Amino acid sequence: MEIQTQIIPIYHEIGHWMIANALGYEGYITGDIKDNKDFRFVQTSAIKNSIQGLKNQILIAFGGLGAEKILDIPLNFGHIGDLNIACKHLKELSSLENKAFEFKNYLDFPEKEYDYYLNQSQLVLNQIGGKNAILKYGKEVYNKMLDKIN
Numbered sequence: 001m002e003i004q005t006q007i008i009p010i011y012h013e014i015g016h017w018m019i020a021n022a023l024g025y026e027g028y029i030t031g032d033i034k035d036n037k038d039f040r041f042v043q044t045s046a047i048k049n050s051i052q053g054l055k056n057q058i059l060i061a062f063g064g065l066g067a068e069k070i071l072d073i074p075l076n077f078g079h080i081g082d083l084n085i086a087c088k089h090l091k092e093l094s095s096l097e098n099k100a101f102e103f104k105n106y107l108d109f110p111e112k113e114y115d116y117y118l119n120q121s122q123l124v125l126n127q128i129g130g131k132n133a134i135l136k137y138g139k140e141v142y143n144k145m146l147d148k149i150n
Contacts, residue, residue: 003071003135004142009039011138012076015067015125016041018137020060022128033145040078054093058117059124061086066121067134083109086117 003011013029020027020043031039041064047057061082068075087109094101103110125134 003073004139006036007138007142008073009036009076009078010141010145011067011071011073011134012064012078013039013041014134014137014141015063015065015070015121016060016082017063018128018133019063019066019121019124020045022124023056023060025056025060029141031145033142034149049092049096051093051096054089054096057089058086058093058113059120061089062117062121063125065118066125069118069122070125070131071134 009031010029013031017027017029020041025043025045027041027043027045029039029041031037041060043060047053064076064082065079068079087103090109090113091101129136
């Protein structure tokens with residue numbers, strides 16, 4: 001399957017959805033297909049405020065970036081919001097683990113954690129189908145969104 005430009009934002013969201021689904025969370029992808037904007041993954045399962053639950057949320061937040069890396073496509077602007085979400089969860093995680101948390105926003109995201117979660121997101125995505133699955137699900141979501149406006 002080839003990468004279609006108009007589906008690129010959906011591929012990013014598919015990364016979040018695939019990891020969430022693999023970890024047992026439910027959710028859906030929404031967006032404005034007509035104007036090709038405002039795409040996002042909406043998690044409908046509750047966030048578990050535990051060490052593992054927060055690690056899962058950080059991994060889900062990195063899913064979009066992981067999908068983009070696997071597909072070797074340009075970074076979606078949405079990754080900034082994702083890093084803010086990951087930053088919030090990392091702060092909560094640090095508190096649960098009684099660790100110091102000394103940064104304010106995604107620009108300060110610790111490189112060690114960034115690299116770890118980005119690598120983990122790619123590992124998980126590759127274990128559950130990798131590039132072919134991301135492309136397949138992206139095309140399916142795109143077509144379903146198109147059907148709704150036609």
